[in-house]
Amino acid sequence: MSTETNGLKTPLYDIHVESGGKIVPFAGYLLPVQYGTGVIAEHMAVRTKCGLFDVSHMGEIILKGPDALKNLNNLLTNDYTVMADGQARYSPMCNEEGGVVDDLIVYKVRDNCYFIVVNAANKDKDYAWMKAHVTGDAELSDISASVAQLALQGPKAMDILRKVAKEEDIPEKYYTCKFHCTIDGMDCIISKTGYTGEDGVEIYLASGDAPRLWRLLMENGRDEGLIPCGLGARDTLRLEASMPLYGHEMDDTISPKEAGLGMFVKMDKEDFIGKKAIEARGPLTRRRVGLKVTGRGIVREHQPVYADGRQIGVTTSGTHCPYLGYPVAMALLDIAYKEPGTAVEVDVRGRRVAAEVIKLPFYKRS
Template sequence: MSQLKKTALNEAHRKLGGRMIDFGGWDMPVQYAAGTVEEHLAVRAAAGIFDVSHMGEIEVRGPQSLDLIQHLTTNDAGKLSDGQAQYSGLTYPEGTFVDDILVHRFAPDHYFLCVNASNTDKDFDWIRSHASGFDAEVKNVSANYTQLAIQGPKALEILQSLADVDLAPIKYYWFTRGNVDGVPAIIARTGYTGEDGFEIYFDPNESERVWNKIMESGKSRGILPCGLAARNTLRLEAKMALYGNDIDDTTTALEADLGWICKLNKGDFIGRDRLAEQKEKGLTRKLIGFEVTDKGIARDHYPIFINGKEAGVVTSGSHAPYLKKSIGLGYLPIEHTGVGTDFEVDVRGRRLAARVVQTPFYKRTK
């Protein structure tokens, strides 16, 4: 077995009672002493801090950076201003996902991509293999950054107590550079929880000090360290897709109900033709959100049955700690994707009743 990769905070997680698991080759905390439900609820009510340093960062620099990114991604990076970020798809010619990513624009000739941990090398190779015709330099800078997510209604207050820039004016999906406890950082108002909050990127050597300072400042405000399990249930309630589960190299952005990141009129890009064709002909299946109306949990990969016939599969399924319901995502034939459609999920031999519902399951009140 190969050695697991560790973030700079590995020791800190262990000290906090983190239960460590192998997450795509990374030794990461799945939960801390409080447990997943408490951690999840802390983010909805107050704040949570997540070490997401396993996520990858790729920098694109040079005069044709934008052209390269436009060529590779589904969303329109041409719409970005300096200090703005966008959610986008990195797609194959088939319109399916290499990865889903965040594109940040530092300057017209300088972009910063945040990519999924387990896809970092694949993404980097993919981008580089298409960069030869462009005057742009692509660098995997993942090792240069610790990434922390501070999420929840108290995130602003907590992070502001340590930052030397005014954070309140930063709009959702915008970012700034500033110091957090004196450490230079990229401070982005982004997240994967359905709450207000920030993701900060900074020098790994400062990891433990910054983490401890945030914990200290957040203590009286109800902050909890949160593991991967809470990150998963939070993102699921907010219906944010998880690569490897809800989207992958077999599902297109349109099938994943991510039409809003497919800007088919922005000009050509890899996968555009297939997506345009799919849009014109109509989808045959789509990702839907469902609620299990019987007691039980429809977990990842369980088969879905409609009128007694296998018709799809659960891509993400869990108990939803805030909503106190059993929810999930899955692909269904397009004719069965209407809200209110009843179906069944095979839960280890038991057929549980489920229903297509409106998503997101959870939406915060502003």
């Protein structure tokens, strides 16, 4: 039950409360951190069966016009020049100093029209940043308030989806989507993406239709073991799958290359905001790595990491991974210590806990 009153409510707020969701403020919204089942059960459901998440707090922006593509390529580090309709592409968005304003996903609707999904906590910041840097014949509109987003994630997700959606409306490839789909008469966008490391989809639809879709999916997923999941499991799942989170693995001071996102930074592109600064930074001096905790204790974010008698970096996220069964962390370390097998110690509230650098991702579905 909720005792919280301050914050925006997603269209599914009443459903979360009646389903026993423990409501907390997050990114300006009131959202369930977990349900009665608890974070571990929710995490395991997504790894072994299926979970349903309310991600309606995310931001959605449309960029269209003859200069839309030119603007995308200037705003973002990835290259959007060659893209099919319905294709999705991830990218960091940098500031002039080469730090990260946010990371986001862009879908190509058609030529000169793109659907952009940004992080909830940065929605207004991102929109203001884009607005300030868009030039020429291009129009930007924030449609977040009218759009809800549900994430159906896990090995059984597609089986459940097939009960309610037409086969031709289901995207086949990861990072593609189908626009203009219908589920039970509701218009939606079905995207084969997610933030859990599992198979599944994210479904965008009109805010007013969200409660009906939520109930429909829950009803149709009963035999597959579908349960509602909150922010807690969303975080442990993304961490176990080694997916970076803005404000942790990257921020306004951390470059995308330091965050291990170099493959999404196309330095051969003519230009983009932050390119010169990333070049000027020269060779990397620190890098995101994975840590497996070998000592006793759970490592969290913002804890100093030591080796050879000195601090060599700081953790950015950490938790006990329910599926893997051991604690891990991601950290930004001095480049000399990035090799797997390197022994380090993390200062957990004044106590040194042993850990070793391991290869990312911690978890990858087979």
